[in-house]
Amino acid sequence: MTAPDDTPERCQAPERPRLRVARLFRTQPLLLDCGVPVSDVRLAYHTYGTPQDTATLVLHALTGTSAVHEWWPDFLGEGKPLDTGRDYVICANVLGGCAGSSGPADLPTLGGQDAPLTLRDLARAGRALLEHLGVRRVRIVGGSMGGMLAYAWLLECPDLVEKAVIIGAPARHSPWAIGLNTAARSAIRAAPGGEGLKVARQIAMLSYRSPESFAATQAGQRQGVPAITSYLHHQGEKLHARFCERTYVALTGAMDAFQPSDAELRTIRTPVLAVGISSDQLYPAAEVQASAAFLPHARYVELNSIHGHDAFLMDAGNLPEQVSAFLKS
Numbered sequence: 001m002t003a004p005d006d007t008p009e010r011c012q013a014p015e016r017p018r019l020r021v022a023r024l025f026r027t028q029p030l031l032l033d034c035g036v037p038v039s040d041v042r043l044a045y046h047t048y049g050t051p052q053d054t055a056t057l058v059l060h061a062l063t064g065t066s067a068v069h070e071w072w073p074d075f076l077g078e079g080k081p082l083d084t085g086r087d088y089v090i091c092a093n094v095l096g097g098c099a100g101s102s103g104p105a106d107l108p109t110l111g112g113q114d115a116p117l118t119l120r121d122l123a124r125a126g127r128a129l130l131e132h133l134g135v136r137r138v139r140i141v142g143g144s145m146g147g148m149l150a151y152a153w154l155l156e157c158p159d160l161v162e163k164a165v166i167i168g169a170p171a172r173h174s175p176w177a178i179g180l181n182t183a184a185r186s187a188i189r190a191a192p193g194g195e196g197l198k199v200a201r202q203i204a205m206l207s208y209r210s211p212e213s214f215a216a217t218q219a220g221q222r223q224g225v226p227a228i229t230s231y232l233h234h235q236g237e238k239l240h241a242r243f244c245e246r247t248y249v250a251l252t253g254a255m256d257a258f259q260p261s262d263a264e265l266r267t268i269r270t271p272v273l274a275v276g277i278s279s280d281q282l283y284p285a286a287e288v289q290a291s292a293a294f295l296p297h298a299r300y301v302e303l304n305s306i307h308g309h310d311a312f313l314m315d316a317g318n319l320p321e322q323v324s325a326f327l328k329s
């Protein structure tokens with residue numbers, strides 16, 4: 001990863017993707033929904049393509065980063081939905097994240113605890129980044145947490161959003177999703193310092209794939225233990241090496257607390273493409289479809305894959321073509 005800088009790239013097209021950091025809310029603080037004001041917020045971001053005043057904004061998943069080229073190669077590039085030959089593509093690590101943006105350790109506390117963040121807080125911080133970059137209108141594309149955050153953008157910044165693609169995400173968390181996050185946060189609180197985060201990732205991984213996916217990829221033994229056991233340990237170690245437990249608690253808390261009403265969802269006038277994933281155990285396709293049904297201008301399509309929730313990242317099928325067609329329409 002190259003060193004970040006805070007220079008908006010107005011005059012030249014970037015040669016290689018580069019992490020930049022914008023410093024926002026330096027004169028006027030961001031007032032979080034919990035009532036705490038935050039000044040001098042850092043948002044780390046990548047841009048792709050030539051700067052324009054209309055952009056495509058990518059909203060990453062829970063443990064994602066702004067480096068879309070690293071995690072979504074099927075979607076980013078010339079002729080792809082995030083068309084670097086035609087569009088100005090922006091992705092920022094969310095407020096509260098741990099990939100260059102201001103995270104819980106940088107933010108003020110509330111009653112001695114990390115100040116709770118909301119998805120609307122994250123959207124408001126993102127809006128300030130767009131202003132910093134001179135962007136007036138956006139098409140937004142988000143998967144998983146990024147899809148829920150897209151709902152927050154549609155409610156918080158309807159004036160900015162031209163259209164939205166919401167992949168593998170409901171408008172609000174079900175008891176099932178909150179329950180999984182509760183168990184993950186309990187693990188972190190029971191074993192702070194890393195071991196709990198590893199267990200949290202193991203729990204989450206079981207909801208990100210499917211029984212059929214693991215039967216296909218993790219049958220049998222590996223080094224004397226069931227392959228799935230060794231796989232989950234490996235995934236726990238991997239997340240521990242790249243993620244922060246306070247961010248995990250903050251972002252899962254923000255997702256769980258986001259509960260827009262049916263009436264609020266019906267006010268969304270923006271055209272939306274909602275995508276369910278046939279084998280999603282975390283956010284069942286029917287739940288994604290039911291959320292989209294509240295939106296007056298939503299179309300629903302389904303990605304068929306055995307690989308569960310993570311299919312949008314690893315087994316996208318013809319979804320890139322469908323997203324391209326929607327964004328160009």
Ligand SMILES: CC(=O)SCCNC(=O)CCNC(=O)[C@H](O)C(C)(C)COP(=O)(O)OP(=O)(O)OC[C@H]1O[C@@H](n2cnc3c(N)ncnc32)[C@H](O)[C@@H]1OP(=O)(O)O
Nearest residue numbers: 061063064065070071218222227228230231234310313314
């Ligand atoms: C690649 C990145 O961009 S990660 C940084 C940014 N992260 C994000 O944006 C979040 C979104 N990305 C993700 O969640 C993930 O990267 C995904 C879903 C796209 C892919 O997950 P992966 O873990 O790479 O894929 P998969 O489930 O196939 O696991 C492969 C890994 O498990 C290891 N593995 C597979 N089976 C086993 C097993 N039985 N025992 C031990 N290890 C195993 C592989 O060796 C490989 O390890 P490595 O990643 O250290 O090379």
Ligand SMILES: N[C@@H](CCO)C(=O)O
Nearest residue numbers: 061062063064144145
């Ligand atoms: N696997 C993705 C999806 C989570 O929703 C991540 O780790 O962020």
